[in-house]
Amino acid sequence: MANSVEEVYWRLRMVGVSGAGGHGMCPKGNCVCGHAAPVAADRSNPDVGGPTLHAHYFWDCPPAKAVLTEVRAALHPHVTHLHCSHLWLCIPPCPRVCVALWRVVCLAACAAMEEGRKHMWKQRFSVAPKNAATRAAAVQGACRAAARTFLCLLDEFVRALPRAQREWEHCEDVTEAHPFVALVSILPRCYKLVWPEDTAVGPQPEFDQPPV
Numbered sequence: 001m002a003n004s005v006e007e008v009y010w011r012l013r014m015v016g017v018s019g020a021g022g023h024g025m026c027p028k029g030n031c032v033c034g035h036a037a038p039v040a041a042d043r044s045n046p047d048v049g050g051p052t053l054h055a056h057y058f059w060d061c062p063p064a065k066a067v068l069t070e071v072r073a074a075l076h077p078h079v080t081h082l083h084c085s086h087l088w089l090c091i092p093p094c095p096r097v098c099v100a101l102w103r104v105v106c107l108a109a110c111a112a113m114e115e116g117r118k119h120m121w122k123q124r125f126s127v128a129p130k131n132a133a134t135r136a137a138a139v140q141g142a143c144r145a146a147a148r149t150f151l152c153l154l155d156e157f158v159r160a161l162p163r164a165q166r167e168w169e170h171c172e173d174v175t176e177a178h179p180f181v182a183l184v185s186i187l188p189r190c191y192k193l194v195w196p197e198d199t200a201v202g203p204q205p206e207f208d209q210p211p212v
């Protein structure tokens, strides 16, 4: 997976993502989706400011939720409970999910959420007049872009597997019935992207609130 894709995740874990609360800096004004601007950074309380904005853009904001919807649909029916720690800390939500592949899913999901955030703000500033209708259109377009980016990144990963120089670590855990990516053949080892035709499958459990 490209370094630019991995960078979003590592920045999220370290100093934060620029424009999304990175380095504790919070732009003034509400999010395009209408979410209220976070309380300014407070040195006495590390949980406000940057972390609050991170939690919004990488869990609560509509483009992030669009990606989470895709993740949840792929995990259905094996997982009905997804917490932000599963994604942010690369913890597989159930034993059925291969650890190595879940890391790829997490990197792709964070990169797709960031793509959605950028798309949303770009659309917001590129159209006039800036009213509720244009904001809603920007958010909807960003949701589609985020979900599409997530799928494309996973597809890109699967297509690159046969050409990988090194053996994919823990690849034996990815079976024929594995979510996201499934084994097609052992000799030669070949995989395919698994994607539900209808992502609106089954009951839609509520996500836990982020730890802010």
Ligand SMILES: [Zn+2]
Residues within 6 Å of the ligand: 031, 032, 033, 034, 035, 056, 060, 061, 062
């Ligand atoms: Zn938002």
